[in-house]
Amino acid sequence: GSTDQEPKAPEQEQADDAKAVDKVEKEPIEVVIGFTGPLSGPAAQYGKDNVNGIEYGIEHINSNGGITIDGQKYTFRLEAMDDQADPTQTINNARRMRDQLDVPAIFNPVFTSIAPLMDINSEPDNEFLMMAYSSTPAILHLDNDLTVRIPPSFLIYVEAFADIAWNEGWRNGAMLVTLGGYGDEWREAFREVWEHKGGKIVADQPANYYTETDYSTQLSAALATNPDFLLVGGPSEPTALVVEQARDLGYKGPILLVDQAKQDHVAKILGGTDLMHGVMGVPATADVGTEFAQEFKKGYEEKYGVINTWEAVWEYTAIHALAAAMEEAGSVDDPKAIREAFPKVFPLTGEEYPAEMFSMGPRGAIHGFGGVQRIDDNGEYTTPLNYVWWTDSQDVLDEIKGVSQVGQIELMKIDE
Amino acid sequence: MELFLQQVFNGIMLGSTYAMVALGLTLVFGILHVPNFAHGNLYMLGAYVTFFLISLYQFGFWAAVISSMVILGVVGMLVERFVYRPLIGQPHINMFISAIGLLILLENSVAVVWGTSAKRIPHPYPDTVHLLGITTTQQRLIVIVAAVIMIILLQLFIKKTIHGTTIEAVAQDREGAQLVGINVNWVSSMTFAISSAFAAAAASLMAPIFMITPTMGALLVMKAFVIIILGGLGSMQGAILGGYILGLVESLGGGFISAAYKDVFAFGALVLILAIKPTGLFGKESN
Amino acid sequence: MKYNKFLKQNWLYLLLLIAALSFPLVISSRYYIQIMITALTWAMAALSLNLILGYTGQASLAHAGFFGLGAYSLALTTKAGLSFWLALPLAGAFAAFIGLFIGLLTLRTRGHYFAISTLCFGVIVFIVAGSWIEITKGATGILGIPKPTPIPIPFIGELSFTSQTNQYYLVIFFLLLFLFIIYRLVNSLQGLSFMAVRNNEVLAEAVGINTFTTKLLSFVVTNFLVGMTGGIYAVLMGGVSPTVAGSNLTFFWLAYVIIGGVATMAGPIVGAVLVTFLMEYMYSLGEYRLAIFGLILIMAIIFFPRGLVGVFTRLYQKIKDYFGGIRGGGAGQNAAKSRKANETL
């Protein structure tokens, strides 16, 4: 219940300001930001990683005094609701948060829930910003004016993996990727890119990483085709199992991890990189090399007792972007204005953020970088290679290279 | 051929898990007719207990497994006493609802108390083994052997002592059982204790190979129900055979036809078998 | 006179109907209307489940599967350009048709065997929905289902379903339709056959009821209704994904039926509305919410084995008996008898 702290209408605010110009300190107003996602059930940990990132970001924003608009200070509070990845509950939660907490923006990390939210986020007089955490390109195809797509498209990894693998001389790939919207698209995309290059997918053995525990069946079938490399992945924890079981079945070759799985997390579960020689995947945040990343990692792990995942990293950065966009728009409750202000708040670079966001594309996709890192034959991590998805010119890339803290950045041109 | 053997091995390994869980469930569902959908959660709880005994209290692996069985046995008795016994005499479907309630309660309590991130027990026997062209680990072999031993022990206990008949008697006519001097509540308690201990044993043996999460039992319990029905309610041989059949159907169907549809084969097989034989492979009774 | 009697007997239901119809006029909160829409959609699903489970005594655990079939059918047909008003009965018919086929396979089994084999079918629908990417678009699902085609109303314009209020009325309309269908069905000789099968299949068969076709009819009608419900759900959500066939939906609907009162008309609705609102209310409990919900479920079953409607009827009867006793017993008893007579035939 924060009825007494409801953000005031702009005119009213200005009138207030006029009266109180010389009042030095005004009580900060609390703005509630919404989150709905799976906080129980099989995808609970994934949901929590997202919530943690946003919450951690809000904590930092608030401890730095929040944002100021026309002399009024605003702080944030996150209302995180569980929907068990059930779209019905997602809608109910969103309705409640709009209705009772007047949230201007709602974060959600599950594609099948984001879509119905985008069905109601443009209702007249009831708009809200859809802060979508999903790396599938499908989000953008829904063409919603009030959507912000937070993580970089996974197509970056698809292309990067394919390039690297091709250059290694590998030709036959076997896939054992998670079932589900995200996994299905990943497999499809990779197959397309890989076959376009002239490579072959010799086995496609998907498994439900959320419900299954033994992957021997799929692995045996995949390995029987003698692939040059394995493409596996889903959430980090089961992915670690897959890696381990592949090694148990005698596979010694390279393994590529889709971006949902995080190498450092997998390594932690497997108790080191012994089983991970020749693994390629998304680098640990700390290895990306932004100045802030180390600090973030330390603080985060202290607070939440788990490794910071990329979900946490991007959400942390995104909530900062949202706050900045509000400040820029001069409003905390006009989703349209905030959305329009978004492109102006970039870039958010590595001195202050664990990940970098450079700009926003036409349909609300934030442009960040995607990294690829390999573990060599001695079990040592190599320096990550970073890619930016971009449709613009070399000039812009050069500009980004100028501000970015992440070191080596490559251009990657894809049409989403 | 090598692949085929490998898949058969995988199927047997999976089947061992299934058979163990299904056998525990047979006692309470097949014989006692309590549709304990929370059996998978007791399995999960067993894995957590083993995990904490090993990681917090430095128990050895086997000591932890046995302690976990004992602890879950007690939990099983409590479950029987407070969740199912008050419902005796009511329609079966009410027990089903209360099982769903228990399932939700256990899964979420564990998630709240111990977190949702996956836990891992270090491999006590991590070495790889090669035989007959099959590659596997010692732990997996241990699972298979241990499963067979446990299954035989339980079979002996049920078939060779009067206890098995006692459980059946209680299930078939509670009043009749009382009239011959059986303490029906005690028998129900013991049945749940054995069933839960069995689940804990299965989970603990499997834990080093797999991952421990609050939802690890969700799909498994469903399969266990399918297995019991496939084998025929109340039939121990049915549950064992059903477990191995399901494991093999999954590994061979998944490995050679389609991985995405492997559960469709398993569940579809049941629908078809029941269409032909409505009381399962070894079933005698029809309700 | 006749109306007077009607009012006297049904005042409670009329009151409830008026309350339901005026709900969005009184309550402007989109949140509460949304919850009501959800609750009543689930109530429809629970109502149809009650037909096969409560009245016919067969625990079909494939309910969400058929719900999903209806939802996907509607999604595909409306996206192909069919009007919602044709697509909806088609969705029901599709679910009913598959139901007929599945019924032929599974209805020979009894009790737990039927429950588990239908559960298997439900799981199969779920897996296929997630895996048959060419048709179902896999786990992503089918998006952008158009809202129901507006109904032209002479002189006034047209009734469209883009507003939440009108969607609410759409749900109310179908809920009433379902109630009407089920009420008429169970309060007929056909309904009596259902109950005969539920109570004692062997005897029912012996007195000349073809138990198999009776069960099949109940199963098909049930699936027709839940298929329609799935269609309504799909159009309201604007999209479908495999979650619509998840067996946890079935479990929840079962809980609504049992907690509300099995084999009663009001039970499934009471259960659905109450539990949905309770779950929403419990959000303040944070992460303990679901654990406590599980506990509540267990206690509800233990303390109200015949559901809330059972509790209510007993209370109501007690109060009536008490007053009836004061006014002179005979009349009250007769009234009770004639009401019961109405109930049965």
Add this chain to the structure above:
Amino acid sequence: MLLKVEKLTKHFDGLVANNHISFDLAEGEILAIIGPNGAGKSTLFNLISGMLPATSGKVFLEEEDVTGLKPHSMAERGIARTFQTTTLFDELRVMDNLAIGYRVRTRTGFWDALLHSSRWRREKEETEAKVMEALEFIGMREYAYHFVSTLTQEAQKRLAIGVALMSDPKIMMLDEPTAGIIQDETDGIMELILRLKERGITVCLIEHKMRMVMDLADRIVVLNYGEKIAEGPPEEISCNPAVIEAYLGGEHIA
């Protein structure tokens, strides 16, 4: 002949429960089937009513071969039965039990119920009238709204007969209709059976109460170990040495 049973045989694994049993049932008569426990009497009922499939042999109803039909078709053709252990719809009221008994003569289906067709109305009224009549006939009028589970054994036995009667049967097969009933009330049920006969219903009766059998039956068939060992009018049967040896014992009429 109303019913003709020809060489009916039933094997349960090794056990021969009925062995080539043949007999006829003439319209309007009361035929009693007696025999020691386990002789195969109930099994014979189960075979005729279609509850069990026969191993071999045939059943003809009014010259029509009805062997192997489902119980519900048998009921439809006019063979009604009761069960040895009283079987009723115990969750329902007395009147509902009776109404269900008449269901086989009504056609109200899904659409009739939904649209309240003329058939729905006609059959509803018809059923109500039949129920009232049956209540009267079995003498249970005041129990119409009672739940079956609260009835005494005797009332339940009566009701079971009433339910069977509702289907307007040609033949009623009663399996021990007075088991567990005291003498006084046994007489009541005997009277009820006689009234069935008056209505023109053919009755086939299994009973261990010899006095009742001798009083009621026009003819008696005696089974022993699955075989028919005798058939004839009561006077004849009661002096048949084989029957006395196998069943009645020295002092007949217990």
Add this chain to the structure above:
Amino acid sequence: MLKLRNVATNFGNSVIIRGVSLEIKKGDFVSLLGSNGAGKTTLFRTIAGILKPCQGTVEFKGRQTNRMSADKIVKLGLSLCPEGRHLFPQLSVHKNLMMGAYIRRRDHKGIKRSIGQVQELFPILKERKEQMAGTLSGGEQQMLAIARALMSDPELLLLDEPSIGLAPLIVKNIADKVKAINEMGTTIFLSEQNANMALKITGRGYVLESGSIIMEGPSNQLITDDVVRKAYLGA
């Protein structure tokens, strides 16, 4: 041996047994008569501890048993052959008998002897050793129920309508056997609709009507009583 003082039992709101007091001494052979629905079965179930009386006390072998669970009472030496048989339908005849001897399951010799005895009483049970109880004929099931009740070698045997569904020869046989069992020292309390048989073999009898004892006395007196004759003997 068995003493009931002012016992009342009810189902929900309806009182079935209304203040019954009776006493049975060791070695007695007592019958209980009553019309259908008089409450005989309810009374037996109350004595056996399946139902709990809402008033009054039940004393068995000097111990108050009205709060005791049924299985404890069985262990004290009471055995009920219930109405409705309550067999274990999916267990074999043999296993049903074994379960009947549950309380003395370690006494293998004794069990063997008892099995021999009941098989002698009902030879069919020997023939059908492995048949599932649920598939027995009605009369065979009744025999099994009686046999199972005997298996626990009780001190007090309650028989609730043992002759139900049995052929005349067998009834006579049972009557003799039950009498013999009583003569060997087992106390028996018998409820029967076949009043003729009951009064012939028992020493004493009670008549129960509408939940109350309306008459009691030596059997040979009851058998000549007009009311009894009319209602129960059909004379």
